[in-house]
Amino acid sequence: MKTTNENKKTIVKVVKIILIIAIWPLYLIFLVHKSEKIEKSAKKVLYIILAIVSLLWMVICLALCQGDKPTDTNDITPKNTPAVTDTATTETDNQTELFTEPVKTEPIKTESVTDSQEEIITEEMPAETKEPKKPTNFYIPNGKLLSVIEGGLSGDVLVIKVKIESQFSNIQTINQNYENIEEIIRSDMYKEYYHDTVKSIDYWAVADMTDGSEGKVISFTVSENTINNVLNNEHFNPTSYDEYEEYVQDLWILPSLTK
Incomplete structure (x- = not known):
């Protein structure tokens, strides 16, 4: 060798x-x-x-x-090696022909997505990617705004939570919440970002209790009809506790404030 x-x-x-x-x-x-x-x-x-x-x-x-x-x-090959046989040569030639044959390809289909497919894609997308996040820094004349959340199955319920302080009388303590909701509904922010989608508003307020804890003072729901009335410059103006339910639904007031 x-x-x-x-x-x-x-x-x-x-x-x-x-x-x-x-x-x-x-x-x-x-x-x-x-x-x-x-x-x-x-x-x-x-x-x-x-x-x-x-x-x-x-x-x-x-x-x-x-x-x-x-x-x-x-x-590095042996000096005396037998010549390559014709069968090996023919096999190599056949393999070369196989590799040199043009590969048949089909053109890529460029069909547009159907309407049903677009609906499926849209439904699968998370809600936050469909539209930009809405502002939530509403101004309220009484107390402090704690949170603003869009709820409901389709985001058509606006949940607002505030913290208020006690006033000179119980009825003033309650009425300040109606002033807050009127201010929110009439604001440019609500008209621009929420009015077209929101069907009702859930409002509830908390305050510091005499024992030092924080507890709920009032909660209610403002319907779409009442929202439109407020936008038409109508005011909440209850003069007695019996009239509150004429303006809102699901009203709950801390029992100590109704005495």
Whole structure:
């Protein structure tokens, strides 16, 4: 085999190089050692220099030996190999024809999405991606606005929570909530972002109780009809507790405020 012969040649070269490297530095060291003209201190320096030179020479020779190795492994083939048979050639030709045959492709269909598919895609999209987030910083004349949330199955219920303070009388404490809801409905923010979608408003207010806790004071629902009346500049103006339910639905008032 060609590879075996080349390996043997490489080994012979390496052995020769090692012998050469091993012999001539020793010979030089021997000459320096026998010389009487060279002082002892100078001999030590020459020993060190010759040792370094011999090491460098060994590295250089080994590098040259590595460079003599064959690099193309594809050329390592037996000298006496039988010729390739015709059957192998025909198989290769058949394979080449298979690979060179043009691949039949169909044009990509560019049909538009049907209306039903668009409806399905729209329904699967989360609500927050359909439209930008609406502002919720409504102004109220009494108390502090705590939260504004769109509820209901289709976001048609606006839930408003506020915190109020007690007034000089119970009826004033209650009426301040009607002033708050009127202010919210008449605001430009409500008209622009909520009026077209909101069908009712759930309002409830909390306050600090005498025992230090926070409790609900009043809650009610404002219907779509009442919302439109407020937008037409009608006012909540109850004069007695019996009239409150004429303006709102699901009214609940803290019992202590109705005495």
